[in-house]
Amino acid sequence: GQQVMQIPQYQHVQEGEDFTTYCNSSTTLSNIQWYKQRPGGHPVFLIQLVKSGEVKKQKRLTFQFGEAKKNSSLHITATQTTDVGTYFCVNTNAGKSTFGDGTTLTVKP
Amino acid sequence: GAGVSQTPSNKVTEKGKYVELRCDPISGHTALYWYRQSLGQGPEFLIYFQGTGAADDSGLPNDRFFAVRPEGSVSTLKIQRTERGDSAVYLCASSPGTHPSTDTQYFGPGTRLTVL
Numbered sequence: 001g002q003q004v005m006q007i008p009q010y011q012h013v014q015e016g017e018d019f020t021t022y023c024n025s026s027t028t029l030s031n032i033q034w035y036k037q038r039p040g041g042h043p044v045f046l047i048q049l050v051k052s053g054e055v056k057k058q059k060r061l062t063f064q065f066g067e068a069k070k071n072s073s074l075h076i077t078a079t080q081t082t083d084v085g086t087y088f089c090v091n092t093n094a095g096k097s098t099f100g101d102g103t104t105l106t107v108k109p
Numbered sequence: 110g111a112g113v114s115q116t117p118s119n120k121v122t123e124k125g126k127y128v129e130l131r132c133d134p135i136s137g138h139t140a141l142y143w144y145r146q147s148l149g150q151g152p153e154f155l156i157y158f159q160g161t162g163a164a165d166d167s168g169l170p171n172d173r174f175f176a177v178r179p180e181g182s183v184s185t186l187k188i189q190r191t192e193r194g195d196s197a198v199y200l201c202a203s204s205p206g207t208h209p210s211t212d213t214q215y216f217g218p219g220t221r222l223t224v225l
Contacts (some may be wrong), residue, residue: 050211
């Protein structure tokens with residue numbers, strides 16, 4: 001996989017506020033996956049994006065893949081305490097996955 | 110069904126010792142992956158198996174690290190002459206193996222290795 005950079009590293013929000021994490025690469029990516037890791041847990045697959053400009057939604061989560069396939073974002077609407085964790089973007093190429101360093105979200109009730 | 114399991118869940122060893130970490134993938138998954146995760150960082154790729162063979166071992170940091178999967182199911186990650194810098198959570202994942210670049214990977218709970 002190719003190197004992916006994530007920002008911000010940490011995000012603290014009040015419950016009900018929105019949250020966005022960004023993933024960027026200097027080169028074109030064949031795909032992006034997003035995983036969530038709860039505190040003390042292991043990464044769990046959320047979604048995969050493969051097409052330029054692709055947008056996918058899962059309830060309050062919206063995932064986008066940029067037109068140039070060099071960036072991606074995850075947006076959470078009206079955060080809940082169950083959204084806490086670290087969100088990773090991942091690029092996989094022929095079985096080799098490269099994880100970003102993640103964005104850790106904390107939510108204040 | 111059963112997910113990916115890893116044993117032990119925790120391993121404490123002394124510098125210079127040899128350790129083995131075991132991974133049991135989801136039944137029927139031909140692809141198996143090992144990662145290392147340090148605090149505050151994303152998982153770092155170590156090695157990827159397709160069946161019994163290592164399809165990509167470019168992430169193994171040095172020759173002290175070795176992994177096997179002799180029957181295409183259970184895998185063992187072996188670390189010789191452990192160093193304090195090897196302390197991390199070692200994660201294993203498996204996937205169906207049909208599309209290596211797009212298969213969903215299912216992670217185990219990890220083994221926390223501490224080298225004193």
